[in-house]
Amino acid sequence: MKAKLFLFAFLLTLFFKRSKLSEVLRPHGVPLAKKTLYDPSKDFTCFDGSITIPFRFVNDDYCDCGDGSDEPGTSACTDCLFHCSNVGHVPMDIPSSRVNDGICDCCDTSDEYNSTAQCVNNCLILGEAAREEQRRQQEVFERGAAIRDEFIKEAKNEIAECEMKLQTLRKEIAVLEAIKNEKLALKKTAEEKERIAIEKHKLKVDESNKARTEEEIAEAAKEDQKLAEAAFIDLDTDGDEKIHFTELKPHLRFDQNKDGEVSDDEAKFFLHMKEEMDLDEFISVGWVIMKPYYFAGRDVSDFSY
Ligand SMILES: [Ca+2]
Ligand SMILES: [Ca+2]
Ligand SMILES: [Ca+2]
Ligand SMILES: [Ca+2]
Known part of the structure; x- marks a missing residue:
C-alpha cells in the first residue's frame, strides 16, 4: 500500500x-x-x-x-x-x-x-476525472455512432432493396401498359369493325324498307286502279265505256248537299264538270274526287272487283 x-x-x-x-x-x-x-x-x-x-x-x-x-x-x-x-x-x-x-x-x-x-x-486529479468522463462520453458517442452507422447501413440496404423492387414493378407496369394498349387497339379495331357492320346493316335495312315501301306504294296504286276500274264498270250502266253524268244521278251517295237528289252539277263535279269521262281520265282524275263519296257508308273490303 x-x-x-x-x-x-x-x-x-x-x-x-x-x-x-x-x-x-x-x-x-x-x-x-x-x-x-x-x-x-x-x-x-x-x-x-x-x-x-x-x-x-x-x-x-x-x-x-x-x-x-x-x-x-x-x-x-x-x-x-x-x-x-x-x-x-x-x-x-x-x-x-x-x-x-x-x-x-x-x-x-x-x-x-x-x-x-x-x-x-488538484488539477491532475480533476483533469484525470474530467478526461475519464470525456473518454466515457467519447465511448458512448462512438457506440452511438456505430449504432447509427449500422442503422444507416440497414436503411441504405432497405432503400436499395426497395429501389430494386420499384424497378421490377416499373418494368412490370411497362409490360402491362403495353398489353393494355395492345388490347385497347384491338378493342378499338373491333369496335370500328362493329360500327361499320352496323352501319352497313342499317343501310341495308333502310334500303330494304325503302324498297318495300315503294313496292307497297306501287301495290296500293295498283289496288286503287283496280277499284277505279271496278267502280267505272259499276257506274257505266249502258256499257259504252264512258261514264255519263246521267249515269251518276241515280246514286244518292253523290248528293253532296243532301237535298235528296243528285243534281246535274253534283254529278258533273265528279267528271271535272264535263258531261262524260272515259276510263283513263276517270282513273287519273275522276276517281280521286269520287272515291270518298263512292265508298261512303260502305266497307272497301266488301267491295269486289
Ligand atoms: Ca480565490
Ligand atoms: Ca498597477
Ligand atoms: Ca255509259
Ligand atoms: Ca243534290
Whole structure:
C-alpha cells in the first residue's frame, strides 16, 4: 500500500515538473494568448491606450489602467478577469475580485498565491476525472455512432432493396401498359369493325324498307286502279265505256248537299264538270274526287272487283 502511494506521489511530482517546464513564463493571471502583450523589457501601455507605465507597475496591486489591463493577476481593478492556467486540467477565467479572497477557485491554487487559504493543487486529479468522463462520453458517442452507422447501413440496404423492387414493378407496369394498349387497339379495331357492320346493316335495312315501301306504294296504286276500274264498270250502266253524268244521278251517295237528289252539277263535279269521262281520265282524275263519296257508308273490303 505504502509503495503504491509513493509511486503515485512520484508520478504526480514528475507531472508537475514537466508541466512547469511546458508552462510559458508570463505575468500572473495572463492567459497564454495575451502573453505577448506583456513584455517585461518595455514600458507597459494600457490596452485602451490611455497611459504608459513602467513595467514594474504591472501586478503591483494598484490599478493604474482604466481598463484594468495592468493588474491581470491581482484584485486591484474591478470588473476584470483572472486567468488560471490549471495545468493538467481546463484553464479558467474568474473575476479578479476572487484573487486572494481566501477561497480556492483555481485548481492550480494560482488565485490564492498571497492568502492564508490552504489550497491544494488538484488539477491532475480533476483533469484525470474530467478526461475519464470525456473518454466515457467519447465511448458512448462512438457506440452511438456505430449504432447509427449500422442503422444507416440497414436503411441504405432497405432503400436499395426497395429501389430494386420499384424497378421490377416499373418494368412490370411497362409490360402491362403495353398489353393494355395492345388490347385497347384491338378493342378499338373491333369496335370500328362493329360500327361499320352496323352501319352497313342499317343501310341495308333502310334500303330494304325503302324498297318495300315503294313496292307497297306501287301495290296500293295498283289496288286503287283496280277499284277505279271496278267502280267505272259499276257506274257505266249502258256499257259504252264512258261514264255519263246521267249515269251518276241515280246514286244518292253523290248528293253532296243532301237535298235528296243528285243534281246535274253534283254529278258533273265528279267528271271535272264535263258531261262524260272515259276510263283513263276517270282513273287519273275522276276517281280521286269520287272515291270518298263512292265508298261512303260502305266497307272497301266488301267491295269486289
Ligand atoms: Ca498597477
Ligand atoms: Ca480565490
Ligand atoms: Ca255509259
Ligand atoms: Ca243534290
